[in-house]
Amino acid sequence: MSIKFLPPLRLLNPSPPVIRFPLMNVGLSINTRRSIPIFSGVFPFKLKYPGFSSRFSTRSFRPGPTGSRPEFTRRTGAERERGEVRTSKSLVEDEAELSDWVSDLRTNSFRGRVTSEDESDSDMGRRNRSKRGPGRDRDSGSNRGGGREGFSMKRRRESDSDEFGEPTRRRTESTFGPPRKNRGTLGLQNEKRGQGERDLWLKRDGKGVKGERGFIDDDDEVDDGEDERKGLMRNLGGLVTEEESDDDDDDDEIMEFDMKDGPSLSSSSDSFMSETRFDQCSISPLSLKGIKDAGYEKMTVVQAATLPVIVKGKDVLAKAKTGTGKTVAFLLPSIEVVVKSPPLDRDQKRPPIIALVICPTRELATQAATEANTLLKYHPSIGVQVVIGGVRIASEQRNLQANPCQILVATPGRLKDHIENTAGFATRLMGVKVLVLDEADRLLDMGFRKDIEKIISAIPKQRQTLMFSATVPEEVRQICHMALKRDHEFINTVEEGTEDTHSKVRQMHVIAPLDKQFPLLYVILKDHIANDPDYKAIVFCTTARVTGLVAGLLGELNLNIREIHSRKAQTYRTRVSNEFRKSRGLILVTSDVSARGVDYPDVTLVMQVGLPASREQYIHRLGRTGRKGKEGEGILLLAPWEEFFLSTVKDLPLTKAPMPSIDPDTKKKVERALSQLDMNSKQAAYQAWLGYYNSQKKVGNDKYRLVELANEFSRSMGLDTPPAIPKLVLGKMGLRNIPGLRTK
Numbered sequence: 001m002s003i004k005f006l007p008p009l010r011l012l013n014p015s016p017p018v019i020r021f022p023l024m025n026v027g028l029s030i031n032t033r034r035s036i037p038i039f040s041g042v043f044p045f046k047l048k049y050p051g052f053s054s055r056f057s058t059r060s061f062r063p064g065p066t067g068s069r070p071e072f073t074r075r076t077g078a079e080r081e082r083g084e085v086r087t088s089k090s091l092v093e094d095e096a097e098l099s100d101w102v103s104d105l106r107t108n109s110f111r112g113r114v115t116s117e118d119e120s121d122s123d124m125g126r127r128n129r130s131k132r133g134p135g136r137d138r139d140s141g142s143n144r145g146g147g148r149e150g151f152s153m154k155r156r157r158e159s160d161s162d163e164f165g166e167p168t169r170r171r172t173e174s175t176f177g178p179p180r181k182n183r184g185t186l187g188l189q190n191e192k193r194g195q196g197e198r199d200l201w202l203k204r205d206g207k208g209v210k211g212e213r214g215f216i217d218d219d220d221e222v223d224d225g226e227d228e229r230k231g232l233m234r235n236l237g238g239l240v241t242e243e244e245s246d247d248d249d250d251d252d253e254i255m256e257f258d259m260k261d262g263p264s265l266s267s268s269s270d271s272f273m274s275e276t277r278f279d280q281c282s283i284s285p286l287s288l289k290g291i292k293d294a295g296y297e298k299m300t301v302v303q304a305a306t307l308p309v310i311v312k313g314k315d316v317l318a319k320a321k322t323g324t325g326k327t328v329a330f331l332l333p334s335i336e337v338v339v340k341s342p343p344l345d346r347d348q349k350r351p352p353i354i355a356l357v358i359c360p361t362r363e364l365a366t367q368a369a370t371e372a373n374t375l376l377k378y379h380p381s382i383g384v385q386v387v388i389g390g391v392r393i394a395s396e397q398r399n400l401q402a403n404p405c406q407i408l409v410a411t412p413g414r415l416k417d418h419i420e421n422t423a424g425f426a427t428r429l430m431g432v433k434v435l436v437l438d439e440a441d442r443l444l445d446m447g448f449r450k451d452i453e454k455i456i457s458a459i460p461k462q463r464q465t466l467m468f469s470a471t472v473p474e475e476v477r478q479i480c481h482m483a484l485k486r487d488h489e490f491i492n493t494v495e496e497g498t499e500d501t502h503s504k505v506r507q508m509h510v511i512a513p514l515d516k517q518f519p520l521l522y523v524i525l526k527d528h529i530a531n532d533p534d535y536k537a538i539v540f541c542t543t544a545r546v547t548g549l550v551a552g553l554l555g556e557l558n559l560n561i562r563e564i565h566s567r568k569a570q571t572y573r574t575r576v577s578n579e580f581r582k583s584r585g586l587i588l589v590t591s592d593v594s595a596r597g598v599d600y601p602d603v604t605l606v607m608q609v610g611l612p613a614s615r616e617q618y619i620h621r622l623g624r625t626g627r628k629g630k631e632g633e634g635i636l637l638l639a640p641w642e643e644f645f646l647s648t649v650k651d652l653p654l655t656k657a658p659m660p661s662i663d664p665d666t667k668k669k670v671e672r673a674l675s676q677l678d679m680n681s682k683q684a685a686y687q688a689w690l691g692y693y694n695s696q697k698k699v700g701n702d703k704y705r706l707v708e709l710a711n712e713f714s715r716s717m718g719l720d721t722p723p724a725i726p727k728l729v730l731g732k733m734g735l736r737n738i739p740g741l742r743t744k
């Protein structure tokens, strides 16, 4: 999904955001031998930064014209066209089941009731869909137009869940080596990359910092991102590697903070935590009670960095590593805005929605609402509702009417539906004081941007906007003005010169031809299981159909697997997700529906098989392990012709793993297991594989080579002849008359 923003688009937003770490109430001293970018008045806590560059420039805060809001970025004709042709596919094959699932979600605690009921689709819903055309409903629509996996311009989404299902444990016999603690998957020692890895302690003693506060200059921030839009923008985008620096405010004052006192190092395991307690911030007592009950005492780094700024009313774009508490970081201040607003008048015909949280997926929206309700435990008068695709819109409409809420969590497509079709909804949105874009880079990409523009145009300009993500590619920085005020603050808790990934997550890659990949996957997983009886692994595959195939294979090989992808019914996904959340000794085979935001505790290994859709997607997938400061392991399995991907993550500590050996018995075992798999699943996987790689510019540009590779993949599944593909599909993929393909 990599799409490079076109030059005209970039020029529209010349003004860079202000970048700073927020001022805390206490002074700091920073102990390190090196210059670091400024945390001056900012981080009264300890941070772990493994690799500081020797010198950073910082600049002071220079607000832009307050109150001025940029016009929406206009898209070029070509972009508009791309937006129009994109399609998406359903993640919910069984809407009634999804309704059950949503209804089950914390029904007791959702003050405004989760908006779903098991009932037939409304006329309105049907009208909406037919109006939008096939595949248009990103949130709820199935790929009704026949856009099959792999060739339609669609996006996959992420998944998560909540509670149910008993943990299932079935241990596979450990056959390899000593416990993982000592050895690691692939028999590697725990290679702590980055010798001299250091923790930086920022002490709250008010000494040692020049100036009261400082601001990180991210002019040098380089994002050579393989933009995750590439899967979406099939054949249009590509694997554009972008290396640019933001050089448009070079007249800013440059300040340097020299750290003369030598480093204070720590090997603390909780570097995502700050030393700041929630009660040190201006949070209402009832929210504090809710936080305490949730088990949170101190803030995480991103919470401590953003909260003081947000409660002052500033717009914020925040970047923080995966699993470091961004959800609370945006929910808590949003709740505080609601707390300070006049209480809801239940008799009011169209009570205002005060905080609007937008998430790219239904699962994340639901997860955020669940977290909101946890925090709202002692605010009985504040209601939360969720509007998400896959739930009948009429049901949501009734719930919105019957249970007015001040906080609405939504997915973009469904929110837009309500704006257009739900009586009085637009009026209610005029009360919005806080807009949150969770996974902001995802929401601003081409798959969602049109909807987001529409939504923004439906809420007041006088509002506060918060954008959060673990990845903020340069393109997003360029276009964030469409949502944020010009004087917003970019709070980047991932220090420049350090990785976007967690230092405690060992990252390795294995390069092997396709015919070796299934046996290798098996060997690696077996090794991991053998080394860690408490293993909990996730295997990411390129597409839903390939995920299905891999899950089938690993199941045949008697590994304890579960499967989540968009071809599975939502209730099944939710059940599996809940089971996986609570289990150990389990492998989740999944597509990118699980890549972002899903908070599975204690995942020990994330395997990525095949080309990740983008650098960002690699990071988010990897972020399913190593959450909350824990250790983890990530292995990327690529074919030699996919090795180019490594250049897009060259700043990450991804090391080459020793090639695991595949003994003849294992080879035979895998071949046998492959032969047991259903032919249909192989056919579907082949077609999906072809579609996916066709969309990846660096692979798909050469159609002849692409087909050769696809047929290699076919052989790796044990097929002598590649499956035939419908002519229509090949036509859509632009693959008609390419030698090596069979048509039907």
Ligand SMILES: Nc1ncnc2c1ncn2[C@@H]1O[C@H](COP(=O)(O)OP(=O)(O)OP(=O)(O)O)[C@@H](O)[C@H]1O
Pocket: 295, 296, 297, 298, 299, 300, 303, 320, 321, 322, 323, 324, 325, 326, 327, 328, 469, 470, 596, 597, 598, 599, 623, 627, 628
């Ligand atoms: N102050 C806190 N103290 C302890 N745990 C916290 C705190 N805030 C959040 N958490 C927990 O940290 C975990 C990760 O939080 P969350 O899912 O919000 O991370 P994230 O940064 O949004 O991750 P991702 O980028 O993958 O979406 C959750 O289990 C959450 O309950």
